[in-house]
Amino acid sequence: xxxxxxxxxxxxxxxxxxxxxxxxxFAAGDVCVVQTSAKYGSRSYSAISGWTxxxxxxxxxxTDGVSDxxxxxxxxxxxxxxxxxxxSLTVTMTGGTANSLHARGYVFTKAGGATWSLANxxxxxxxxxxxxxxxxxASDPGVE
Numbered sequence: 001x002x003x004x005x006x007x008x009x010x011x012x013x014x015x016x017x018x019x020x021x022x023x024x025x026f027a028a029g030d031v032c033v034v035q036t037s038a039k040y041g042s043r044s045y046s047a048i049s050g051w052t053x054x055x056x057x058x059x060x061x062x063t064d065g066v067s068d069x070x071x072x073x074x075x076x077x078x079x080x081x082x083x084x085x086x087x088s089l090t091v092t093m094t095g096g097t098a099n100s101l102h103a104r105g106y107v108f109t110k111a112g113g114a115t116w117s118l119a120n121x122x123x124x125x126x127x128x129x130x131x132x133x134x135x136x137x138a139s140d141p142g143v144e
């Protein structure tokens with residue numbers, strides 16, 4: 001068996017600079033990915049102990065603070081679970097209070113005896129409404 005989607009947690013939204021999510025059910029050896037997004041793009045994510053920060057990207061059009069305009073930041077963290085983790089995780093922003101912060105966890109499974117080959121990801125952005133967005137990696141992103 002190759003990589004398989006395990007489950008998704010409940011999306012949580014907050015109007016402050018931090019939010020706590022309940023992680024989806026996991027077992028030792030699973031990988032959990034936490035996807036985040038926040039308005040405004042000038043913010044950054046605080047490190048989460050024991051988790052690897054994949055990266056983030058900011059994009060958007062218009063003016064921050066204007067309804068339905070401005071930049072957002074999207075990011076992700078991951079961890080190979082060992083079974084000792086808490087069932088909840090707090091994501092925190094720095095650089096000011098986020099107008100809106102969203103987070104959700106996803107679990108992926110693999111066959112027993114298999115190993116994970118994980119690499120940090122790439123990012124792309126599209127600042128032009130109504131156009132196609134494509135992603136190009138400089139090298140193999142390393143997902144197996």
